[in-house]
Amino acid sequence: MEPLSKRPLSKLDRRNLLQAAPLGFLSTALLGSTPDAASLTSSKILEGKAKNVVYIFLPGGPPQHETFDPKPEAPDSIRGDFGTIATRTPGIRLCEYLPLLSQQSNSFALLRSMSHESNDHVAATTIMVSGNSEIPPITAQNKEPDLQDTPGIAALAGFFRKRQDHIPTAAVIPEYIGRGTATGRIIPGQTAGRLGPLHDPWLIQAASTCYGWGACPLCFDDGDDDAVFALGLQHEHTAPGPVFDAAHFDDLNRLSDNRLHGRLSLMEKLRSGTSHFDQDIRTLSYRHFQQQAISMITSPEIHRAVNLETEDEHLQETYGRNKFGWSLLLARRLLETGVNMIQVSLGRNGTWDLHRRAFPLLKDYLLPPMDRAVSAFLEDLSSRGLLDETLVVMGGEFGRTPHLSAPTGRRPGRDHWGPCQSLLFAGAGINGGSVVGTTDKVGGYPKDEAVTPEDLAATLFETLGIPSDSQYRTAYGQNFPVYRGTPIRKLFS
Secondary structure (H helix, E strand, C coil): CCCHHHCCHHHCCHHHHCCCCCHHHHHHHCCCCCHHHCCCCCCCCCCCCCCEEEEEECCCCCCCCCCCCCCCCCCHHHHCCCCEEECCCCCCEEECCCHHHHCCHHHEEEEEEECCCCCCHHHHHHHHHHCCCCCCCCCHHHCCCCCCCCCCHHHHHHHCCCCCCCCCCEEEECCCCECCCCCCCECCCCCCHHHCHHHCCEECCCCCCECCCCCCCCCCCCCCHHHHHHCCCCCCECCCCCCCCCCCCHHHHCCCHHHHHHHHHHHHHHHHCCCHHHHHHHHHHHHHHHHHHHHHHCCHHHHHHHCHHHCCHHHHHHHCCCHHHHHHHHHHHHHCCCCCEEEEECCCCCCCCCCCCHHHHHHHHHHHHHHHHHHHHHHHHHHCCCHHHEEEEEECCCEECCCCCCCCCCCCCCCEECCCEEEEEECCCECCCCEECEECCCCCCEEECCECHHHHHHHHHHHCCCCCCCEEECCCCCEEECCCCCCCHHHEC
């Protein structure tokens, strides 16, 4: 058998690493680097503009024309079916189905010139959630997350923001972005990658799945659109269960101190009953995850945060009693517990992937609940004094083509378009009511101020106060720079 040290890095997944004998190797290769190795050229983390970052992701690729960069003067084949609406900021108009956000234009900035080269869902998502455009275009579609990946933005931010109580500082809600219900696979770039699984964000899976579209009041999934249309857009739920159940903490809440002690004792007996070899190679990982589990089980703050039904009913309605709204409500409650880097998906897999029937789906199922949830989130953060210390970013993996995919057909939409997309930024010193970057007459390419996913990641890191010369050390002693781009400073006042 080939020695572990000689195997290609791509093959060193969790299963392989559990076969490694030396504990010293395991402590770095399996778990990853320690916080002491976070910054190799900077001795401390600087004080940034923000304590928190919330990265709202719209999986599938939202259209810039039907959101934040409408082209009302363009021909019908480009403009599409929707009109525009005035905002509180003179000269800025948004899609007519974003009335609530339009009234908050003074609290956010628009970036209309995000650009990269990928039109592939998996590759583009990996690029946007990791801030790294250097991924193999051929293998991206079939690649599983592994120790060769660039750490996700959420993982890196959490890496620099450790807590003493073992509760994670980075979270992904309400699920990882995947590659469709048929595969059940997650897209690379959302885990800690080279840092090791010790630094993976806390995944909070919080909803059942169904073959609906958009912000179904129960749950949603893109499913098979032809099947959905054949059903008349009726929701066919694949699993019974609660509307929104974050981490299933109800059972934990019912644990008495004695029962909790008993369960922990059982865990210890199970560990001590393994072979000496097995015990040696698992000890460090076991202890870390045990400490983390105990901390979360016994934390009243965490229990309160994930129990959304304790929230004021009026506020629940304001956010919207659906997966869009409750995902962002959960994000706000987690911020209050000290979880300060949160990736939130408003959609599942390809929810915003609108090749066909784009306009009725946007009008009836996507834009109104997104508008409601995001506007409520910004207002809620502001009223609690959290917006000034929280950077909110919203975008997808790419934009959509300037020309409609079927301009003369009955079900037009837009195809994938990496060269241009629009993002929303709010909080933490963002210059509200401003626009950075302009696009050409059809909204296909940036005219000026083109920025990259690397620039987006650098903006988030700088806002959090992570020094520009910071590096992280991988499980194998390699050093990599945290910054791959230049912060977008024109976004800030």
